Amino acid sequence: MVDDVSSQLDFLERPTQYITKQEDSVKVARTIRKLVEFERHDLINGRSKSGFDMVVCRNILIYINDEHKTPIFETIRDSLVDGGYMVIGKSETIPIGMRTEFDSVNAGDKTYQYPGDAES
Numbered sequence: 878m879v880d881d882v883s884s885q886l887d888f889l890e891r892p893t894q895y896i897t898k899q900e901d902s903v904k905v906a907r908t909i910r911k912l913v914e915f916e917r918h919d920l921i922n923g924r925s926k927s928g929f930d931m932v933v934c935r936n937i938l939i940y941i942n943d944e945h946k947t948p949i950f951e952t953i954r955d956s957l958v959d960g961g962y963m964v965i966g967k968s969e970t971i972p973i974g975m976r977t978e979f980d981s982v983n984a985g986d987k988t989y990q991y992p993g994d995a996e997s
């Protein structure tokens with residue numbers, strides 16, 4: 878069973894081109910599914926990716942020891958393009974030492990922007 882996400886899609890002109898509601902689930906359109914790749918990646922020890930416009934990292938940090946949180950945020954920062962966005966879970970926080978790396982875009986939704994090297 879999924880929550881009703883309709884209100885979160887209000888800003889879209891025609892949400893049904895992206896998802897369709899089923900009885901107790903939501904189906905993502907094939908055109909969107911084709912754009913998605915799944916890959917195993919260790920955020921603590923793995924090498925950073927590159928060129929990401931957005932990283933959504935929710936409900937991971939709450940399970941991670943404090944000493945490993947900074948490497949995770951370094952991985953995310955280094956994976957983002959300048960101006961790229963990061964979203965973390967509602968109850969999650971950026972470690973103090975990494976807070977200057979990200980600008981808050983929407984505190985309620987825990988959305989941040991990586992301004993890029995030039996501005997840091």
Ligand SMILES: C[S@@+](CC[C@H](N)C(=O)[O-])C[C@H]1O[C@@H](n2cnc3c(N)ncnc32)[C@H](O)[C@@H]1O
Pocket residue numbers: 918919920921922934935936937940
């Ligand atoms: C509670 S689940 C959250 C999954 C998803 N983000 C969500 O909100 O539904 C925590 C996830 O953290 C992943 N995880 C734990 N340590 C990790 C690491 N070092 N690198 C990448 N993922 C990790 C686990 O594999 C698990 O899928």
